[in-house]
């Protein structure tokens with residue numbers, strides 16, 4: 001994708017540009033899925049749209065998501081779908097209403113409109129048939145350009161001040177530029193994978209603007225464990241398959257991957273909100289969920305010793321599960337078949353901390369819900385709308401993140417098109 005930098009030498013926009021198309025001039029800042037979608041809706045609604053991004057090209061995290069096959073959305077019914085979203089202070093009924101405006105079927109139809117066929121995998125997740133993000137992004141950006149969206153890359157947003165409506169300020173090639181517009185959609189992303197541009201740098205700027213932001217923290221992330229010597233050598237890179245993991249009253253079935261740092265994988269990612277709320281985060285793993293403890297004991301038969309070695313074959317334990325029982329379980333668990341079975345059914349692992357936010361798939365925290373109205377407009381900055389992961393919602397992996405970004409991008413742009421109320425004077 002060739003970057004365009006059309007705002008060079010454009011200190012503020014000539015007034016005639018304001019009258020282009022519908023007369024509404026909308027700036028979208030952030031070229032992830034939420035911002036690209038907002039630009040698409042805004043231009044389709046007749047606005048004059050410029051999309052700014054700090055990086056040399058847009059959609060970098062979208063491309064990273066493509067490495068895992070690009071799980072675009074999920075096929076579960078909309079009611080259940082809406083329950084996947086959380087975050088402190090989320091207004092009641094927000095997600096069902098939002099998804100009614102742009103749901104998984106709409107997202108699949110949108111992809112089809114770009115010539116990208118999608119399919120539902122065995123887990124109910126929806127992927128592009130090719131499992132790739134690059135062709136989709138390329139066609140999307142080409143289409144946006146064709147529709148008249150201007151791309152201003154390498155423009156880092158650094159502030160805004162009142163003008164006729166708003167004047168945005170950017171850092172651009174070591175200097176500064178400004179851009180006047182009627183409405184702004186900010187889609188600046190969360191704080192994970194900062195090399196993609198989503199570095200959370202906007203949080204400090206929001207604070208100077210008086211907008212409340214909950215600290216960005218790692219979500220959908222691994223957790224560190226203080227593994228005893230020997231365990232990492234035996235189990236690193238091996239999965240705990242078909243386990244059931246519990247924490248804070250919630251239980252998830254799935255898989256965990258053993259790393260030298262701790263544990264990764266869907267089952268622990270989905271427990272993030274519960275684990276973050278615990279003062280001493282810990283999980284309980286049921287290594288053999290389809291058997292009761294009594295059945296496990298029965299499988300060891302009349303053995304009087306050597307339970308541990310025998311459990312590997314008789315319980316069909318994988319490398320990582322057996323290594324857990326061998327190297328991590330307390331010595332009492334090796335005393336009897338019943339004690340070993342009890343450990344296998346309720347294997348406690350104390351977690352030290354989440355892995356760094358830079359490694360996380362997504363972040364929680366962001367613009368607080370009490371700062372936003374139902375149109376996704378910042379209450380303190382009329383005409384400034386927010387979309388995507390920068391809002392304080394979170395969701396598990398499974399396509400819910402992408403769907404949330406598309407749906408909020410849609411809502412923010414539709415709201416921006418309706419026009420901003422007067423600012424009632426200067427900055428708050």
Ligand SMILES: Cc1cc2nc3c(=O)[nH]c(=O)nc-3n(C[C@H](O)[C@H](O)[C@H](O)COP(=O)(O)OP(=O)(O)OC[C@H]3O[C@@H](n4cnc5c(N)ncnc54)[C@H](O)[C@@H]3O)c2cc1C
Nearest residue numbers: 030032033034054065071157189197198388389399401402
């Ligand atoms: C490894 C990985 C795999 C993932 N896989 C999936 C998946 O399969 N399915 C799924 O649903 N989700 C997935 N996600 C999550 C998904 O990619 C994100 O939730 C989504 O990209 C967030 O979109 P966004 O538009 O809100 O922000 P982003 O995509 O983060 O985009 C934000 C943009 O804002 C720009 N920006 C930031 N600050 C400024 C500034 N001051 N000035 C100008 N521009 C700025 C950035 O350069 C960036 O381009 C994955 C994430 C990762 C890291």
